[in-house]
Amino acid sequence: MAAKDTVALVLAAGKGTRLKSDMAKVLHRAGGRSLVEHVVRACQPLKPAEILVIVGHQAEQVAAAVEPLGAKAVVQNPQRGTGHAVLVARKAIRRSAKYLLVVPGDAPLLRASTLAALVETHRRENAAATLLTANLADPTGYGRVIRKEGDGSVAAVVEDSALAPEQRAINEINSSIYCFTLDKLWPCLAALRPNNVHRELYLTDAIALLNARQERVIAMTTPDSDEILGCNTRAHLADADRVFRQRKAAELMDAGVTIYLPETVVIDADVDVGRDTIIEPGVELLGATRVAERCVIRTGSVLTNCRVDEGALIEPHCVAIDSRIGKNSRLGPFARLRPGADMREGSHVGNFVELKKTVLGEFAKANHLAYLGDATIGSGSNIGAGTITCNYDGVHKFPTKIGKRVFIGSDTALVAPVRVGDGAYVAAGSVITENVPADALAIARGRQANKAGWAKVRRAELAREAKSKKKTKRRR
Numbered sequence: 001m002a003a004k005d006t007v008a009l010v011l012a013a014g015k016g017t018r019l020k021s022d023m024a025k026v027l028h029r030a031g032g033r034s035l036v037e038h039v040v041r042a043c044q045p046l047k048p049a050e051i052l053v054i055v056g057h058q059a060e061q062v063a064a065a066v067e068p069l070g071a072k073a074v075v076q077n078p079q080r081g082t083g084h085a086v087l088v089a090r091k092a093i094r095r096s097a098k099y100l101l102v103v104p105g106d107a108p109l110l111r112a113s114t115l116a117a118l119v120e121t122h123r124r125e126n127a128a129a130t131l132l133t134a135n136l137a138d139p140t141g142y143g144r145v146i147r148k149e150g151d152g153s154v155a156a157v158v159e160d161s162a163l164a165p166e167q168r169a170i171n172e173i174n175s176s177i178y179c180f181t182l183d184k185l186w187p188c189l190a191a192l193r194p195n196n197v198h199r200e201l202y203l204t205d206a207i208a209l210l211n212a213r214q215e216r217v218i219a220m221t222t223p224d225s226d227e228i229l230g231c232n233t234r235a236h237l238a239d240a241d242r243v244f245r246q247r248k249a250a251e252l253m254d255a256g257v258t259i260y261l262p263e264t265v266v267i268d269a270d271v272d273v274g275r276d277t278i279i280e281p282g283v284e285l286l287g288a289t290r291v292a293e294r295c296v297i298r299t300g301s302v303l304t305n306c307r308v309d310e311g312a313l314i315e316p317h318c319v320a321i322d323s324r325i326g327k328n329s330r331l332g333p334f335a336r337l338r339p340g341a342d343m344r345e346g347s348h349v350g351n352f353v354e355l356k357k358t359v360l361g362e363f364a365k366a367n368h369l370a371y372l373g374d375a376t377i378g379s380g381s382n383i384g385a386g387t388i389t390c391n392y393d394g395v396h397k398f399p400t401k402i403g404k405r406v407f408i409g410s411d412t413a414l415v416a417p418v419r420v421g422d423g424a425y426v427a428a429g430s431v432i433t434e435n436v437p438a439d440a441l442a443i444a445r446g447r448q449a450n451k452a453g454w455a456k457v458r459r460a461e462l463a464r465e466a467k468s469k470k471k472t473k474r475r476r
Contacts, residue, residue: 003119005098006179008043010066011085012036012105013056013076018232024058026105027065030237031244032268032286036062038108040069045112046119048101052092054085062105081200082176083192090186099123100180102203106230107177108240114222118179121220128184128215129207131157132177134225142173143204145219154217157204172221175228178203184215244269252279274310292327301332309345323355326362344379358389361404373397374416378404384428386411403438 016025026036043051051071055062056079063073076088122130133145144167146156157174188209192201210217231237249262256275266284274293283297287305295308300317307324315332322339325331329343333351340357347360350367358372361379368385374397375389387408389400398416406420409428421438430444
């Protein structure tokens with residue numbers, strides 16, 4: 001759908017006092033994105049002439065969130081209600097535009113298909129205004145839609161506090177999502193008056209004025225009431241996040257991904273997972289993580305902005321950020337990849353191993369209790385338990401370069417900058433401060449001395465001391 005005669009207007013100026021937060025409401029996150037980003041993205045597939053976002057509270061931060069998506073921020077200052085917000089936007093709306101789609105910035109569950117259907121219904125019915133509505137089992141707190149008998153058009157929108165007793169049985173609520181015909185809307189907005197306790201201009205009053213002018217006001221009801229729910233409290237945020245997670249898990253399972261206990265996983269909107277991959281309970285896939293086909297991600301692992309290549313196995317309780325996990329490689333359990341970690345094909349990183357800005361070459365292994373930072377490790381090398389690269393002198397970071405088919409013995413400290421050549425061996429317990437030539441054996445530790453009988457003599461001394469102390473205690 002290309003709605004070139006339509007402008008989308010996202011209302012995102014409010015503070016959101018019920019969230020009890022110093023951050024603007026629309027900047028809070030659900031499903032891996034800010035609320036306002038979800039709304040702008042829902043408008044994008046309509047291909048409107050432009051997407052305008054009304055900003056006010058923390059205007060710069062909200063603008064920074066939406067402008068990379070191609071939206072234009074329009075400042076509302078002071079903030080005097082939803083009707084006033086549309087009036088503020090009028091100067092930015094192209095004169096060629098015929099229709100205005102108005103969407104609140106805190107309704108992240110909206111689908112693009114629903115907005116497209118709303119605009120299409122509005123055009124087809126030649127309406128002055130079309131409301132998106134929903135039927136709720138408990139509509140308490142929401143404005144109700146009063147329909148006219150006969151044609152079913154909208155007679156009024158009545159706020160919850162103003163409902164007559166017989167109107168409280170109505171379950172159809174106003175979502176505050178509208179499509180307007182602009183040449184019908186502007187005269188009504190000009191006639192708005194702040195006749196309320198907050199002294200603000202409300203868009204719902206424009207609906208009443210359109211009706212008073214005998215203009216056609218209709219409603220389209222969404223079958224999924226979750227779509228229109230706003231996020232006014234922390235509980236609402238949690239509800240929205242849960243719906244996003246359910247949607248994403250269902251989408252991936254439909255595409256051929258196995259997810260055990262999908263209600264326990266957290267998968268962000270931008271994550272992509274290949275078919276026949278298995279995701280176990282408690283896994284979090286965040287940011288722009290990409291997982292290829294036939295991978296296994298076991299319980300409790302958290303990946304953020306990672307690339308996982310085909311056939312990789314991630315054992316339980318691993319944490320990886322901005323890293324690559326190569327084809328048929330194995331990570332964990334209890335391993336950590338910090339930004340810049342790059343595990344190449346067939347490599348192994350085992351329990352309690354940490355990589356930072358390190359390339360682990362093809363089929364190389366670091367299976368136990370190691371820290372490898374600012375390092376390049378060649379293919380086929382083996383890094384022993386307890387090995388560390390001493391990459392930081394308190395001021396600067398320095399590199400360690402380990403060649404191909406190198407064997408690093410357990411409990412080795414590699415003091416960077418240092419190189420270990422292809423095929424070299426480093427003896428266990430060494431502190432390496434100089435380069436190691438290819439195919440050499442490096443040993444850097446104190447010589448062992450065995451003192452014959454020392455332990456037997458020492459045990460006898462300790463026994464005599466204990467006996468003496470016992471006798472002294474009895475005499476006292």
